[in-house]
Amino acid sequence: MNILLVEDEVKLAAFVQKGLQEAGYNVKLESSGSAALETAAADHFDLILLDIMLPGQNGFEVLKNLRKFSIDTPIIFMSALSESDHVIEGLDLGAVDYIKKPFDFEELKARVRNVQRKFGSKRASILKIKDLEIDLIKREVKRADQLIELSKREFSILELLLRNANRVLSKAEITEKIWNFNFDMGSNVIEVHMHQLRKKIDHDFEPKLIETQVGYGYKIVGELTKR
The missing domain is CATH 3.40.50.2300 (Response regulator)
Known part of the structure; x- marks a missing residue:
């Protein structure tokens, strides 16, 4: 909880x-x-x-x-x-x-x-955009019905992107929400995690869901449904 x-x-x-x-x-x-x-x-x-x-x-x-x-x-x-x-x-x-x-x-x-x-039982536990679906209770991610293994941090980033679908999240905002510390301009921690996340949920699928706003941050694109 x-x-x-x-x-x-x-x-x-x-x-x-x-x-x-x-x-x-x-x-x-x-x-x-x-x-x-x-x-x-x-x-x-x-x-x-x-x-x-x-x-x-x-x-x-x-x-x-x-x-x-x-x-x-x-x-x-x-x-x-x-x-x-x-x-x-x-x-x-x-x-x-x-x-x-x-x-x-x-x-x-x-x-x-x-x-x-x-x-507890009344709140949405499934978030879905197109063929990407995450189960917040089971902590599972599927795309096109294929189960995808994510690390704890990757799952948290994906959940954050989904809950803010179609809104660009800055690197500083993602760092603060996921790691709870101030953004270090010299760190590439976000890029590393986003690269891995993209590799797992976008690389072998169409359409691509994660977009980059160069020099600022990332967003996930699509209509979010909850159940």
Whole structure:
């Protein structure tokens, strides 16, 4: 389960991220509303744990903008704003739950498991463009019904390209999303991985799906379907 944690209290954020990772979840951390919105739009998450009092956009604004962009990821608000009107506003905006700070970590994990039970089977697990198909649960890739073996990083890059179909992703953006570090202009890590990915999913097939914008980045072309 991929979780986006949006929390600007450094110690609390580190504690929650570490605890959820130890429980077996993949956790991406952001500390501002604007960064959370950008990350949620670019990547796939099964759940967003969202503080309300955030720099940039507050949690309520983030939720409104996510829904405006047709991003339906389930959201649990975590907030010290415990008055009933705040809870009601959060739930009325479309959050699936609201947990008040300070909270017991075991309670938070129980609420996460509840979301997993309710929504896990309803979210798209197959992404497809033309004859290329990836199964997010089985972590399998097929093209023209042929099973293709990808490394973990190659799979992550392909998933990122598919989720942003027809949009050019810069090398810096791909590096940040996949490796979580700042782009080194002197590194050819992206070129190496893209060469291998192309060799596996494009070399022996038509039409070619991955396009290069010279000096900038890459995109995958076609109509994306989900199921």
